[in-house]
Amino acid sequence: MPIELKGPEEIALMRQAGRAVAEVLDMMLQELRPGLVLKKLDDIVRREFAKRKVVPTFLGYQGYPARACVSLNDEVVHGIPDRRVLQEGDIVSIDLGATYKGFVGDAAITVGVGTISPVAERLVRVTEEALWQGIKAAKAGGRLGQISAAIQAQVEGNGFSVVREYVGHGVGRSMHEEPQVPNFGPPDRGPLLQKGMTLALEPMVTTGNWRTKKDSDGWTVRTADGSLAAHFEHTIVITEGEAEVLTLR
Numbered sequence: 001m002p003i004e005l006k007g008p009e010e011i012a013l014m015r016q017a018g019r020a021v022a023e024v025l026d027m028m029l030q031e032l033r034p035g036l037v038l039k040k041l042d043d044i045v046r047r048e049f050a051k052r053k054v055v056p057t058f059l060g061y062q063g064y065p066a067r068a069c070v071s072l073n074d075e076v077v078h079g080i081p082d083r084r085v086l087q088e089g090d091i092v093s094i095d096l097g098a099t100y101k102g103f104v105g106d107a108a109i110t111v112g113v114g115t116i117s118p119v120a121e122r123l124v125r126v127t128e129e130a131l132w133q134g135i136k137a138a139k140a141g142g143r144l145g146q147i148s149a150a151i152q153a154q155v156e157g158n159g160f161s162v163v164r165e166y167v168g169h170g171v172g173r174s175m176h177e178e179p180q181v182p183n184f185g186p187p188d189r190g191p192l193l194q195k196g197m198t199l200a201l202e203p204m205v206t207t208g209n210w211r212t213k214k215d216s217d218g219w220t221v222r223t224a225d226g227s228l229a230a231h232f233e234h235t236i237v238i239t240e241g242e243a244e245v246l247t248l249r
């Protein structure tokens with residue numbers, strides 16, 4: 001499948017989907033405290049998405065059983081919001097997707113619960129900064145590899161590792177479109193970035209080795225070495241100038 005360039009009407013719908021994701025992520029963040037049962041976060045999504053007339057993109061995707069992904073500590077992505085309870089010092093990654101009139105917005109954020117360790121603080125900061133370096137590198141006329149290289153440089157320059165087995169992606173009419181957007185690799189690789197390309201950039205970063213393993217639930221991805229992981233994601237559209245961030249909070 002070729003990469004689909006979106007026009008103004010399609011981007012307008014993605015803006016609506018992106019805004020719903022941003023607003024509801026913010027509401028979820030307000031609830032994070034020791035003692036919170038993760039399932040409550042999914043209940044917020046159900047209620048708030050219904051109000052906004054958007055559909056939870058993740059629910060039922062390849063059988064995924066929830067509306068959001070909530071991943072703790074050594075969990076990288078795709079953790080299930082279930083009966084687990086938050087504890088002081090945890091780091092929590094929340095990943096959320098909304099579909100509005102057939103168009104998708106996808107974003108993720110990692111935050112600490114109460115006081116977290118200095119290395120956890122640094123991991124969260126570096127991962128968010130890596131996402132923004134990727135966004136800054138996402139310019140029409142450049143190559144997709146420039147995004148990958150910018151993210152990798154920020155992460156490895158700070159002594160952390162980039163997950164290889166999961167990558168960012170084109171997004172729009174479905175959650176996963178062409179092209180894949182790796183968070184690593186040389187800048188001169190990949191397709192030329194063009195106005196109207198809509199991409200989900202999503203660095204996944206660990207304090208240890210980049211290798212991951214999947215739990216027996218078939219979803220939860222965690223670091224193979226038990227090190228901490230963080231994940232930030234935005235949906236963006238390539239323009240003539242700076243990329244527009246559709247999931248900005």
Ligand code: MF3
Nearest residue numbers: 057058061064069078095106
């Ligand atoms: N942001 C994730 C992604 O881009 C969300 C997928 S989770 C799933 O792949 F549960 F829907 F699979």
Ligand code: CO
Nearest residue numbers: 106200202233
């Ligand atoms: Co994504």
